[in-house]
Amino acid sequence: MAEEFPTTLGFALLGLAHQEPRTGYGLRKVFETSPMGRFSSSPGSIYPALRKLEEAGLIEARETDAKALYHLTPKGKRTLVGWLGRPVRAQDYDRDPDAVLLRFAFLDMLNEPARTIAFLDSFECAVAENLAALKAFLDSADGGTLSLHGALAVEHGAAAHEAALAWARRARRVIAAHTSPARRRAQS
Amino acid sequence: MAEEFPTTLGFALLGLAHQEPRTGYGLRKVFETSPMGRFSSSPGSIYPALRKLEEAGLIEARETDAKALYHLTPKGKRTLVGWLGRPVRAQDYDRDPDAVLLRFAFLDMLNEPARTIAFLDSFECAVAENLAALKAFLDSADGGTLSLHGALAVEHGAAAHEAALAWARRARRVIAAHTSPARRRAQS
């Protein structure tokens, strides 16, 4: 049923372990000390998630120096890269914007600006679609069913979407600027 | 454990049933045809939630015209009003912004602009606090641990918070304008 295997939390762990092998505790610390905290809270979710990733063959604990550091298996890396490569659908951003941004955050591991740009393309489409839906709802309901407060609440959502669009455009510029002469030469 | 009884979905149902008594199906329809859809999805969550609200004595099904319409009991109304009156804490907005906006949307049932203003006060504080935390994180981590993509992802969050602040200020103006001469006379 639904079989979306690694959970958002699972992908967060996968991405972090790929950045640098860590212990379970080390992973927890990241959640506690960064905005990534939204994806977890304390051992009750992390340790079981790690075990499931391990059972699925996506990570392995390697004993290094008396510490068991988790690192990605090839399969784990494939899974992570596959996740990163998915285009952003409107429902993705609607249901769980945080997960979408998590994907963006990990996208730098690919070191392929073109992938990031493609991500931002689909991101903008998705957000624009959701924004249009909100506006359509406001137009259709306004002057009737919707209270003043209700309309304002929907407008909060619309404002958030507009901010996301502006962010995406800025991100695109930043990425482009960062991929200037030096890197572009190194790539081709 | 944690005993936060009515779930966000529960409060959504409470608020909708208070606006106007509806059948379970009628409530479902609201979720399917409005941005409130974020709080539910299909019967598997709504019917059990309704039963729990009924068992807790917050709503009652009244047989009207061969249809069972749910309406709030006095206790249900007290619970709802109590929820609406809570100040917004930083963690509230951080953990579940949607729930906070849902509260705002229902706030009009009180018909007390002062309450709405108080809500917006605490809302702004909460958002500002979260925004400051994100900025502090960016400042502390920048130039080191944080990748370009990571920093951009955090900035997306910051942009959303700033949009929320701007929205709150605008909402305040709209509410104030709506409470102009005519209503103000009626109130005092």
Added chain:
DNA sequence: GTCCGCATGTAAGGCGTTACATGATTAA
């Protein structure tokens, strides 16, 4: 010698998700 941070878990509970099922009424 005590406290704090490292490090790793388990147990109970609840809630939402998906998917399956069923019937009545009304419109084509």
Added chain:
DNA sequence: TTAATCATGTAACGCCTTACATGCGGAC
């Protein structure tokens, strides 16, 4: 009469949450 909409559910499953529990090592 066949399809859609109204109307109400159940069952399996999984995941997160909270809270509890434990042990080691270093610092003061």
